[in-house]
Amino acid sequence: MISSNPTAEELATYATWLAQAEAAAFKLASGASTVSVAYNGEQVTYKPASLPQLRAVIADLRAALGKPAPRNPGVAFKPVVFGRDRTSGGGGLY
Numbered sequence: 001m002i003s004s005n006p007t008a009e010e011l012a013t014y015a016t017w018l019a020q021a022e023a024a025a026f027k028l029a030s031g032a033s034t035v036s037v038a039y040n041g042e043q044v045t046y047k048p049a050s051l052p053q054l055r056a057v058i059a060d061l062r063a064a065l066g067k068p069a070p071r072n073p074g075v076a077f078k079p080v081v082f083g084r085d086r087t088s089g090g091g092g093l094y
Helices: 008-029 048-064
Strands: 035-039 042-046
Touching: 008 035, 008 048, 035 048, 042 048
Parallel strands: none
Antiparallel strands: 035 042
16 A cells, blocks of 8 residues: 555655556546556556546555646636727727
8 A cells, every 4th residue: 555654665666656557547538448557566457437546546646756636727718808909009809
């Protein structure tokens, strides 16, 4: 299991597990039917329905390594402002 005060060797192991888990999550999200991950001395097989469980493992490993959760950029919208174009002095929109 994940130690609350990991040694340098344990941190290296966690980093390896994290890389494998993130690659597996990407494969599942990209349409793979199953993926297997070696984690904590066990071989675990995940299916698309278990993607939330795999993401929880990833979150635990990231926390143990002191890595923040990745940002979800979502959708960025550029505000639309109507009015006179102040740069050209004309009556266009900007």
